[in-house]
Amino acid sequence: MRIVVTGASGFVGRLLVRELLRGRSFSGVPISRLVLVDRVAPPDEEPTADALAQVVTGDLVDRLAEVFAEPVDVVFHLAAAVSAECEADFDLGMRVNVDATRALLDAARTQSATGGPTVRVVFTSSIAVYGRPAAGDLSQPVSETTLPTPRSSYGTQKLVCEHLIADMSRRGYVDGRVVRLMTVAVRPGRPNAAASGFVSAIIREPLAGRPAVCPVAPELTLAVASPRTTVQALLCVAEAGHGDGPGRIRGATPVNVPALTVSVADMLDTLRRLAGPQTADLVTFSPDPFVESVVASWPADFDNTRGAHLGLRPDASFEAVVRDYAADHPEALADRPRLRQLG
Amino acid sequence: MRIVVTGASGFVGRLLVRELLRGRSFSGVPISRLVLVDRVAPPDEEPTADALAQVVTGDLVDRLAEVFAEPVDVVFHLAAAVSAECEADFDLGMRVNVDATRALLDAARTQSATGGPTVRVVFTSSIAVYGRPAAGDLSQPVSETTLPTPRSSYGTQKLVCEHLIADMSRRGYVDGRVVRLMTVAVRPGRPNAAASGFVSAIIREPLAGRPAVCPVAPELTLAVASPRTTVQALLCVAEAGHGDGPGRIRGATPVNVPALTVSVADMLDTLRRLAGPQTADLVTFSPDPFVESVVASWPADFDNTRGAHLGLRPDASFEAVVRDYAADHPEALADRPRLRQLG
Numbered sequence: 001m002r003i004v005v006t007g008a009s010g011f012v013g014r015l016l017v018r019e020l021l022r023g024r025s026f027s028g029v030p031i032s033r034l035v036l037v038d039r040v041a042p043p044d045e046e047p048t049a050d051a052l053a054q055v056v057t058g059d060l061v062d063r064l065a066e067v068f069a070e071p072v073d074v075v076f077h078l079a080a081a082v083s084a085e086c087e088a089d090f091d092l093g094m095r096v097n098v099d100a101t102r103a104l105l106d107a108a109r110t111q112s113a114t115g116g117p118t119v120r121v122v123f124t125s126s127i128a129v130y131g132r133p134a135a136g137d138l139s140q141p142v143s144e145t146t147l148p149t150p151r152s153s154y155g156t157q158k159l160v161c162e163h164l165i166a167d168m169s170r171r172g173y174v175d176g177r178v179v180r181l182m183t184v185a186v187r188p189g190r191p192n193a194a195a196s197g198f199v200s201a202i203i204r205e206p207l208a209g210r211p212a213v214c215p216v217a218p219e220l221t222l223a224v225a226s227p228r229t230t231v232q233a234l235l236c237v238a239e240a241g242h243g244d245g246p247g248r249i250r251g252a253t254p255v256n257v258p259a260l261t262v263s264v265a266d267m268l269d270t271l272r273r274l275a276g277p278q279t280a281d282l283v284t285f286s287p288d289p290f291v292e293s294v295v296a297s298w299p300a301d302f303d304n305t306r307g308a309h310l311g312l313r314p315d316a317s318f319e320a321v322v323r324d325y326a327a328d329h330p331e332a333l334a335d336r337p338r339l340r341q342l343g
Numbered sequence: 344m345r346i347v348v349t350g351a352s353g354f355v356g357r358l359l360v361r362e363l364l365r366g367r368s369f370s371g372v373p374i375s376r377l378v379l380v381d382r383v384a385p386p387d388e389e390p391t392a393d394a395l396a397q398v399v400t401g402d403l404v405d406r407l408a409e410v411f412a413e414p415v416d417v418v419f420h421l422a423a424a425v426s427a428e429c430e431a432d433f434d435l436g437m438r439v440n441v442d443a444t445r446a447l448l449d450a451a452r453t454q455s456a457t458g459g460p461t462v463r464v465v466f467t468s469s470i471a472v473y474g475r476p477a478a479g480d481l482s483q484p485v486s487e488t489t490l491p492t493p494r495s496s497y498g499t500q501k502l503v504c505e506h507l508i509a510d511m512s513r514r515g516y517v518d519g520r521v522v523r524l525m526t527v528a529v530r531p532g533r534p535n536a537a538a539s540g541f542v543s544a545i546i547r548e549p550l551a552g553r554p555a556v557c558p559v560a561p562e563l564t565l566a567v568a569s570p571r572t573t574v575q576a577l578l579c580v581a582e583a584g585h586g587d588g589p590g591r592i593r594g595a596t597p598v599n600v601p602a603l604t605v606s607v608a609d610m611l612d613t614l615r616r617l618a619g620p621q622t623a624d625l626v627t628f629s630p631d632p633f634v635e636s637v638v639a640s641w642p643a644d645f646d647n648t649r650g651a652h653l654g655l656r657p658d659a660s661f662e663a664v665v666r667d668y669a670a671d672h673p674e675a676l677a678d679r680p681r682l683r684q685l686g
Binding site: 090145146147149150151152153156159160163164166167170171173 | 433488489490492493494495496499502503506507509510513514516
């Protein structure tokens with residue numbers, strides 16, 4: 001079982017790699033090789049040192065020959081240009097999110113057409129495929145049967161790839177799986193260029209004793225999933241068998257990661273309750289109309305039925321999300337007694 | 344007003360060109376040039392001889408520089424590989440339906456980015472973006488708000504282009520318009536490779552005194568629009584102003600050509616009634632599972648509200664569709680007295 005993770009040095013990629021190396025098997029079959037592809041080398045020592053790991057550093061399109069030099073069984077395709085990048089640079093998004101995905105799919109198709117295994121392609125799509133419904137429709141939660149009308153180039157590019165993967169799966173070229181990620185929070189480390197990056201920053205930075213700026217109004221609601229929930233969903237959809245029964249998946253129909261709906265105000269209330277006013281007061285508001293317009297175009301209320309059918313549940317509460325973060329990243333907490341008890 | 348028609352030598356393209364040359368204006372502005380682009384030269388003499396016409400013969404992608412050598416105001420993008428071709432040859436469909444459309448959109452974007460006019464791009468999409476709903480949902484007519492889940496590569500490719508056009512319109516790169524064509528019948532001339540070609544053949548061939556084979560069961564229902572209704576819809580959506588009022592259109596949201604729902608049995612009953620049993624008996628049934636699988640994946644029952652908002656109506660009856668054909672193509676009717684009265 002040779003598994004490839006693209007975008008392996010990204011945040012979700014690193015967590016997924018860690019989880020795969022911990023389990024050392026996929027659908028009950030031992031992993032023989034885990035190929036970590038990214039433009040930049042893995043920042044963690046652990047995966048690189050593992051005997052299962054093969055590190056491929058460079059542009060995905062340029063390294064496909066190397067990646068497919070030996071048969072590939074599964075690809076987790078996480079490499080992407082993020083939302084704000086794609087809104088700022090249309091061509092970049094088309095190249096990275098559409099053309100590179102097509103090249104990957106073509107390589108997978110060539111493998112099966114030449115007698116190799118059919119590649120299970122797990123594609124990370126996004127909540128950004130949806131435009132937030134018009135005001136009158138807000139009572140209607142969004143599900144996988146909701147008409148996607150993206151309001152961003154990023155969402156459009158993800159949706160385009162979803163359709164190509166569905167068609168190539170229908171034709172038997174690949175065994176495609178599509179997982180639509182919610183806003184993943186709380187992310188450790190430095191902010192990335194995702195428009196939703198502030199959701200992590202307004203929790204992570206104060207917990208580290210640093211100020212943070214919130215670019216949207218406190219009333220804004222978001223659909224959030226913790227890193228743990230997100231990686232669990234990726235693995236669950238990837239390993240699911242085809243079919244209609246519980247825990248099974250139909251073709252390459254998309255699955256939304258189960259979402260927790262929470263407002264910015266609720267997030268900050270949770271921070272205040274858990275970490276105290278001194279910490280919560282490190283967050284100030286400074287509206288950024290660009291960020292607000294992108295993030296406000298994503299729906300926040302979700303019907304999580306399809307995920308539940310696969311055994312997936314949203315995070316229990318935003319408090320649980322924050323506690324998970326604190327438990328996973330004790331090194332990122334300011335040295336205050338109250339914070340050290342959080343995890 | 345310089346207008347470009349791609350696929351100008353195709354059936355719908357020729358009708359559209361004839362209509363534009365008849366009116367000689369677009370949205371009230373005189374047409375200064377009508378550029379006819381196609382891989383093959385226009386089969387009709389009339390448009391080529393017209394002083395307004397400029398004929399560009401060759402592969403669209405290769406001729407874009409020539410097409411955009413002078414400012415383009417409107418493009419009717421009709422050039423495409425048809426449904427059965429795309430199902431038989433995946434790469435052909437991706438190249439012709441996706442890559443060539445992207446090249447055209449990029450040329451239009453470059454024009455406006457360099458100070459030229461924003462191109463109004465009228466894209467002919469298709470009913471094939473929809474998969475026929477599951478049996479339980481058949482009572483629910485399909486509209487533009489129905490979730491498209493294509494069951495063919497052709498439908499997937501059209502849907503991908505719809506999303507790219509919507510995003511590029513949102514960004515202001517082009518002024519995109521998307522019209523989803525129904526099965527266009529009755530087509531004159533020889534059958535093309537469209538899976539729905541038989542719908543025209545089972546009327547056209549008997550009317551010409553020739554036998555025809557119907558590859559699907561008589562119970563199969565289809566969503567049909569006559570050539571006249573189809574071209575009228577293209578022009579209406581192309582000329583509509585942006586906005587919410589009657590006759591106006593919102594961004595690049597798709598518009599389905601208003602559809603007449605009719606079964607194959609009803610079509611043949613109409614033929615029998617209008618042209619007599621001798622003519623209708625020229626049709627024999629010989630099931631073709633490939634054609635049936637493609638055509639049966641398209642929905643047949645439509646909610647035509649959005650088209651009606653623009654002032655568009657479906658054909659009044661299948662009898663009207665057949666009479667239109669007979670009136671427009673008297674040369675294609677067998678020399679029987681009854682047929683000559685049809686149109």
